[in-house]
Amino acid sequence: MSADSWAVAVDFQEATTPAKQFDFSKKLERVRGPRHMRGDINGNLVPERKENGGVRADGDKVDLAEQSLLNKLIRRSLVRNRNQVEVLQRDPTSPLYSVKTFEELRLKPELLKGVYNMGFNRPSRIQENALPMMLAQPPQNLIAQSQSGTGKTAAFSLAMLSHVNPENEWTQCLCIAPTYELALQIGQVIEQMGKFYPDVKLAYAIRGNRLGRGVKLQEQIVIGTPGTVLDWCTKYKLIDPKKITMFVLDEADVMIATQGHRDQSIRIHRQLTKNCQMLLFSATFEDSVWRFAEQVVPEPNIIRLKREEETLDTIKQFYVFCREKEDKFTALCNLYGSLTIAQAMIFCQTRKMASWLASSLTVEGHQVALLSGEMTVEQRASVIERFRNGKEKVLVTTNVCSRGIDVEQVSLVVNFDLPVDFDGNADNETYLHRIGRTGRFGRRGFAVNMVDSKHSMDVINQIEMHFNRRITKLDTTNLEEIEALIS
Numbered sequence: 001m002s003a004d005s006w007a008v009a010v011d012f013q014e015a016t017t018p019a020k021q022f023d024f025s026k027k028l029e030r031v032r033g034p035r036h037m038r039g040d041i042n043g044n045l046v047p048e049r050k051e052n053g054g055v056r057a058d059g060d061k062v063d064l065a066e067q068s069l070l071n072k073l074i075r076r077s078l079v080r081n082r083n084q085v086e087v088l089q090r091d092p093t094s095p096l097y098s099v100k101t102f103e104e105l106r107l108k109p110e111l112l113k114g115v116y117n118m119g120f121n122r123p124s125r126i127q128e129n130a131l132p133m134m135l136a137q138p139p140q141n142l143i144a145q146s147q148s149g150t151g152k153t154a155a156f157s158l159a160m161l162s163h164v165n166p167e168n169e170w171t172q173c174l175c176i177a178p179t180y181e182l183a184l185q186i187g188q189v190i191e192q193m194g195k196f197y198p199d200v201k202l203a204y205a206i207r208g209n210r211l212g213r214g215v216k217l218q219e220q221i222v223i224g225t226p227g228t229v230l231d232w233c234t235k236y237k238l239i240d241p242k243k244i245t246m247f248v249l250d251e252a253d254v255m256i257a258t259q260g261h262r263d264q265s266i267r268i269h270r271q272l273t274k275n276c277q278m279l280l281f282s283a284t285f286e287d288s289v290w291r292f293a294e295q296v297v298p299e300p301n302i303i304r305l306k307r308e309e310e311t312l313d314t315i316k317q318f319y320v321f322c323r324e325k326e327d328k329f330t331a332l333c334n335l336y337g338s339l340t341i342a343q344a345m346i347f348c349q350t351r352k353m354a355s356w357l358a359s360s361l362t363v364e365g366h367q368v369a370l371l372s373g374e375m376t377v378e379q380r381a382s383v384i385e386r387f388r389n390g391k392e393k394v395l396v397t398t399n400v401c402s403r404g405i406d407v408e409q410v411s412l413v414v415n416f417d418l419p420v421d422f423d424g425n426a427d428n429e430t431y432l433h434r435i436g437r438t439g440r441f442g443r444r445g446f447a448v449n450m451v452d453s454k455h456s457m458d459v460i461n462q463i464e465m466h467f468n469r470r471i472t473k474l475d476t477t478n479l480e481e482i483e484a485l486i487s
């Protein structure tokens with residue numbers, strides 16, 4: 001079918017399709033989720049996980065640990081969340097404590113000073129409930145789930161620092177994280193928080209950190225990756241697992257997606273005593289995470305903070321017909337020429353397309369930032385930082401690289417390529433994730449979708465049906481129309 005004829009066919013289809021035609025297959029999809037997607041405990045659709053993440057339709061590998069690290073590197077503050085925390089107590093008759101200030105926790109003055117020195121004025125939503133539970137006597141086990149950036153790491157770092165007895169020169173708290181880099185990030189938080197409490201020492205059980213066999217560690221807190229921690233406990237006997245009184249497993253969802261980590265974690269856990277306090281944290285909570293959590297944390301209290309829903313309510317959505325990539329490029333330039341745009345994010349399906357687009361835009365005189373899969377996490381973090389600081393006005397990216405980026409001043413999102421799943425169907429979750437970022441915090445945003453085939457028009461229709469929101473056709477050669485629609 002030529003481009004013209006499919007465009008005519010689409011026009012015809014639009015004109016003849018009633019606005020709310022019912023499609024049973026879509027309804028089923030909404031209940032079950034599309035293939036390769038599953039519901040998490042929040043009722044959110046999340047991609048099915050494979051060992052070590054998985055490969056998306058765009059060819060970029062989803063590395064959960066990298067995503068998590070990127071999130072940590074680019075984060076500046078707590079993620080806003082107005083949802084209520086859900087608490088499930090093991091013993092529902094015991095009083096439920098929640099604190100509004102750090103003073104109420106009766107922390108050691110050195111620690112309180114460390115907390116305030118980090119700029120924390122009051123506990124975050126999840127910390128309000130989690131901290132009293134983690135610090136309670138007798139010790140209580142905890143499974144806590146809340147999205148990245150809500151204060152989990154800070155919470156268990158404070159719990160570990162507060163738990164140890166600095167006079168005892170042996171390891172009392174053991175914390176495991178999925179990667180070397182993530183372990184280092186947690187260690188930095190502990191070091192910063194414990195800045196005024198120098199009696200407490202921290203060791204990193206990570207690759208490359210070799211110690212002689214049989215020497216007993218004197219550091220009260222050890223943080224590391226499962227393989228090295230297991231070696232230190234069993235092979236080298238640097239840590240006596242029977243003396244561990246607090247065990248923290250961070251990023252459980254990432255942990256079980258990483259080959260071998262699940263078994264190693266369980267093997268470490270088996271070395272610990274029954275009296276050891278077990279704490280497990282996760283950003284998401286699929287069934288597999290839950291099953292793992294129950295293995296590691298007996299008789300748990302459970303705290304959950306639902307992710308704040310992303311919404312399309314404040315976002316105007318459009319689509320533009322184009323023939324091929326050059327045509328899309330022209331449409332994009334026209335759009336850019338006729339709008340006052342603070343900052344824009346443009347999503348491409350492949351790395352190749354993203355780099356072609358970035359260089360074409362640069363030739364046109366735009367200041368462009370490019371996020372691409374071959375960059376290291378640190379390089380990506382610095383590109384995002386520059387973009388956030390307004391050094392570039394346009395960010396071209398593939399989907400994988402940009403998860404979790406929150407740039408308040410982005411007012412336009414362009415789907416240069418539409419988000420589709422492995423089967424070529426609309427990837428509604430990714431669509432919401434991309435577009436939802438423009439209209440953050442009640443501000444207005446615009447989303448423009450480039451449609452270049454009958455198939456991509458079908459995808460637009462699927463997205464419209466899924467969200468029950470209209471996506472309006474836009475003629476980018478008609479500047480007056482653009483101004484009228486977008487104003």
Ligand SMILES: Nc1ncnc2c1ncn2[C@@H]1O[C@H](COP(=O)(O)OP(=O)(O)OP(=O)(O)O)[C@@H](O)[C@H]1O
Nearest residue numbers: 076077078120122123124148149150151152153154
């Ligand atoms: N009570 C608080 N007040 C202000 N800022 C806080 C507080 N607790 C944590 N933060 C800050 O909020 C950000 C997110 O916190 P934290 O890293 O603990 O979240 P998280 O849920 O563990 O996320 P991730 O697992 O991605 O690291 C950090 O920059 C941290 O310094």
